[in-house]
Amino acid sequence: MTVSVVLVTVVWALREPPPSQPRTDETATGALTPEKIPLVTGDESLIDIFTRPGCPVCHIIPGIPSATGQVGPPLVLSTTGAQRLKDPGYRGEAKTVHEYIVESVLDPQRFVVQGYPAHTMPTWYGSKLSALALEKIAAYLERQTAGDSVP
Ligand code: HEC
Numbered sequence: 616m617t618v619s620v621v622l623v624t625v626v627w628a629l630r631e632p633p634p635s636q637p638r639t640d641e642t643a644t645g646a647l648t649p650e651k652i653p654l655v656t657g658d659e660s661l662i663d664i665f666t667r668p669g670c671p672v673c674h675i676i677p678g679i680p681s682a683t684g685q686v687g688p689p690l691v692l693s694t695t696g697a698q699r700l701k702d703p704g705y706r707g708e709a710k711t712v713h714e715y716i717v718e719s720v721l722d723p724q725r726f727v728v729q730g731y732p733a734h735t736m737p738t739w740y741g742s743k744l745s746a747l748a749l750e751k752i753a754a755y756l757e758r759q760t761a762g763d764s765v766p
Contacts, residue, residue: 647672649739657747661755664748668740677759687736688728692716694761699726716753720744 647669655667662679665671671682675689688695696712699705707725709715718725723736744752 647737649737649743652743655744655748657745657749657751659748661751664751668743669737673736676756687731689761690756691759691761692756693758696757699728702726702729704729712757713753716756717749720749720752 652668655664657664659667665676665679665682670676670690671679671684673684673686674682675684675691676682677689677691682690692712692715696715699715700709700712705726707715707718707722709718721741723738724733727733
């Protein structure tokens with residue numbers, strides 16, 4: 616009996632946001648604006664290098680806790696990278712998977728992975744990620760395989 620009273624109270628309380636918290640219509644991804652993202656120098660931990668710019672919001676990244684986003688493809692480029700470069704629709708300039716990752720982060724529109732939305736990944740990472748950070752991102756992602764993404 617007490618339990619159900621508590622439950623009803625909780626459900627009731629969750630119906631409306633408390634008046635002290637203003638409603639925002641920002642989605643998780645809409646909150647990612649360049650002003651809110653600090654510069655990533657590359658000296659941070661690997662987890663911070665991926666987490667600060669918000670990659671986990673949209674991507675599964677093996678080994679990065681909380682990186683369970685499904686807006687973009689799982690970042691398992693050891694498995695998927697070669698296919699991208701061979702894709703007849705690929706018009707980028709990358710010759711290696713490493714280069715492809717860097718290109719994908721700096722210029723996401725260059726090649727839009729089939730089955731995923733265009734104009735969704737931020738296009739301003741070039742101004743937020745140092746060359747070292749980008750290098751570490753590419754070096755890490757090119758080693759990840761699809762098997763790793765299944766816990
Ligand atoms: C708001 C969502 C969003 C965020 C944040 C985001 N991405 Fe993406 N990303 C996507 C989508 C959608 C695609 C697929 C469409 C495309 O290729 O542009 C993609 C594609 C990619 C690809 C190509 C993957 C493949 O399988 O070919 C890489 C690499 C990548 N993202 C890396 C990153 C990294 C690194 C970060 C953080 C610095 C990041 N993304 C942040 C949405 C996002």
